[in-house]
Amino acid sequence: MAAPSASPTTPAPAASPDPLVVVDALSVAYRSGGRDVPVVHEVSLRVAAGQTLALVGESGSGKSTVAATLLGHLRHGSRITGGAVRVAGADVFALPARELRALRSRTVAMVGQNAGHALTPTLRVGRQIAEAGGDVPVVELLDQVRLPRPAELARRYPHELSGGQQQRVAIAMAVAARPRVLVLDEPTTGLDVVTQRGVLDLIGALRDELGLAAVLVSHDLGVVAHMADEVTVLRLGRVVESAPTRSLFAAPQEPYTRRLLASVPRLDDAGLVLVGEGGEREIRPKPVVAADAPVAVRARDVTVDYGRSRAVHGVSFDVRRGEVVALVGESGSGKSTLAWALAGLRATSGGTLAHESGDLTGPARRRPLALRRRIQLVFQNADTSLNPRRSVGDAIRHPLRFFGTVTDRAEAAERARALIADVRLDPDLADRLPAQLSGGQRQRIGIARALAGGPDVLIADEITTALDVSVQAEVLRLLDDLRRERDLACLFISHDLAVVRGIADRVVVLRHGVVVEEGPTERVFADPGHPYTRQLMAAALEPDPTAEPFVSEAPDWTDAAGPDGLWTDHGEGHRVRRWREAATTAGAARPTDPTGPREPRDPADPADHADPADHTGPAEHREHAAPAGPTGLTGPTDPADPAEGAS
Missing domain, CATH: 3.40.50.300 (P-loop containing nucleotide triphosphate hydrolases)
Structure with missing residues (x-):
């Protein structure tokens, strides 16, 4: 059994001096409370055929919003307040509906994060690929994305495929109509390292074979380093820094970029990384x-x-x-x-x-309850493990009452606030709903809820x-603090x-x-x-x-x-x-x-x-x-x- 090649994919140089994707001073705002709330501020970028541009940044940076505009998509209640988006020469937001549909089916395609959600569970994958359009036979497309026994696989349903196979089917659907631009929105988040490597190498090969212009949205800077020619760093809807990949990783110019890069754990780090304001890295001994x-x-x-x-x-x-x-x-x-x-x-x-x-x-x-409370599980996805209709304070008070740790309502409320403080959050967040918190805050609430029973074993x-790299670093440091403080x-x-x-x-x-x-x-x-x-x-x-x-x-x-x-x-x-x-x-x-x-x-x-x-x-x-x-x-x-x- 051999390891996959560890050498990075070498992105192809631009095949043409004329960019296929041109975003000029794009500004987007959401309507809230009767006024416009800007979320993207004068973002500009260019991508030529054969190139990959990566949009990176933390949650809320606007990277997915910018990428979605390449297909003419805007979230409900949002609008373009300035600038333009051109794909293959067409002004995307000036196109009539019919021409916009043609653009989405023939010129631009998208591969999302979760292929399982993108595939219809009741249709065989071959039929879904055929419905994506294009003249390339389904079996040929499945073979092109390196799937085994394509004729047999085309007759399967999505649930009969592994996660890696589902993602390859989603890629086959995206390239079926031979688009010129491919938008990749976190295409490998959650995949294990070997599957991720295979999917990324496949995307790189297809980009080179078909001469695609690719826009990659990712918070994983290892993926970005492996795939991209150019990197644009976004923060709060603004471009912080934009440079060729090697230049940006070797010598980031902006403090935010330096901190972002410094937060990424590396295989030779023999402890957790603590990052200073200027991006200085310090290893915390175990x-x-x-x-x-x-x-x-x-x-x-x-x-x-x-x-x-x-x-x-x-x-x-x-x-x-x-x-x-x-x-x-x-x-x-x-x-x-x-x-x-x-x-x-x-x-x-x-x-x-x-x-x-x-x-x-x-x-x-x-x-016995006394034993159950000693072992608690923190789930991968806090979004689905917290009740969206109940406050996060309620989520923590429930196990307090269930395990009999406290019986008085006022005491339970006070203890919940204390647990929220224990996970380095403002106790006033107790009255918020999960949707009103960031992903990192929700994950901390999940940890606080697990701590409510007073466990001595925590399963993470x-x-x-x-999570974004900086938020990941904060959650890992919290977990390390808790095991030291509580002997967990x-x-x-x-x-x-x-x-x-x-x-x-x-x-x-x-x-x-x-x-x-x-x-x-x-x-x-x-x-x-x-x-x-x-x-x-x-x-x-x-x-x-x-x-x-x-x-x-x-x-x-x-x-x-x-x-x-x-x-x-x-x-x-x-x-x-x-x-x-x-x-x-x-x-x-x-x-x-x-x-x-x-x-x-x-x-x-x-x-x-x-x-x-x-x-x-x-x-x-x-x-x-x-x-x-x-x-x-x-x-x-x-x-x-x-x-x-x-x-």
Whole structure:
């Protein structure tokens, strides 16, 4: 099994001196309370064929509003108050309705963040692509976006595809009519690193093949560094800085840009990053977790089944008080399933889960309240986990009353305000509705609600995935503060390895529900022993267009966990599942080649962003073996075949 190429995509130079996209002094305002509220202020940009321009900035910067104007879209109640938008020579907002529809169907296309929402669930994907227009046959389009067995896949429904496959179908629909301009609005947010890398490389190849002008909207500066020729930085609807990608990343001119770039975690950061006003970076050392610290939660030989599919195979780990243990892996690895099982939201099929004060193997509803409150889950998306009709104060008061922490209404209200202050927010926000808060504020409220029961174990499931880099840094620092102040044990689930290195004390790498490597974070990152771990690290995108690969390319491999032992012991708790290098045979699927079989999915991960390009290589060649390490992290039921039934 090999890692995808870690060298950045080299964007094509402009194919023509005449730009396909021209935005001149664009200003947009929303109507509110009988007056215009400006949200975009005199933004100008140019994009030529074969070029990619990235619009970056925090939430509220106006980047998505500007991108939407290229298709003639404006939010209800908004209007253009100045400037012009021209695409392929046409003044977009001066076009009659019929010509505007033609522009959207033939000249400009868009790929959004969530392909699952963009696809009609009751129509086969082939029909949806055909309805997108164009003369290119559906099978040819599916083949062009590197999907396996296109004729068969065209007959499937969207729910029968993985997240990576759905995104490729959305791209096929976008290019079906052979547009000249492609708008990409956060096209890889939430995808795991390997799937993201494949989708971005596909977009880059199509841009070059079709001579597209691409406008990329993203808060992920690693994606921007990988894809863009030019970068325009927006803040509060104004252009802060605009420059060629390499120039901007090497020498940002504006303090805001410097702070934005400095906030991005990097794979070589051995702690959380603290950023000064001028963009100075300081690494916050991790606290030392005592070797004799009490074990707050213990998993032993845990298996989880979904029907006939096994999502988790005999996984074991400990989390001590004051410690952050990270579960990492692609979608389909089983990390969310494990989190749900620990929280009591998913039944286990075997093994044991235990808290220092009681058994956790059963569902949450069967656990005593005194035990339930000790383990709390912070969800990935605070938007959907908070009731939109109730104030955030109500959201926090409910668990206070439910767990019997307080009984008096006035005391509950005061305690809710105190918890809001504990997560570094203004207590007066208690009366606000979730929609009145920013994404970062909502995520902090989610943490405050989890703290209401007085837990000693916190499960953080992809809690920073969709946050801006500066907001992500604030939330991670808050989590680190809380584990120090409250001696919390934290199980941290993420596919972002730079974030994991910054916050986690130990890391457990999962693939298809099987642990392939585990150990102290710094040892694993300094010397990753399993090729799958190397693959994940190689696929991670650094916020630097000139960055060298973090690790060398991993070889093709296959599992070699035989009856004489599953592990190679690297010392100090760092253990690697035994593997063999595999000889590549004709037709074998490689990680960067999506013609391999479909990857099993993690049923607890609603996004299901697994890509099909993740399978072991074929014939075995040589064996990397050593005396078996200590027991504890057992592999699958059949150690000779770890992928058996994985889901």
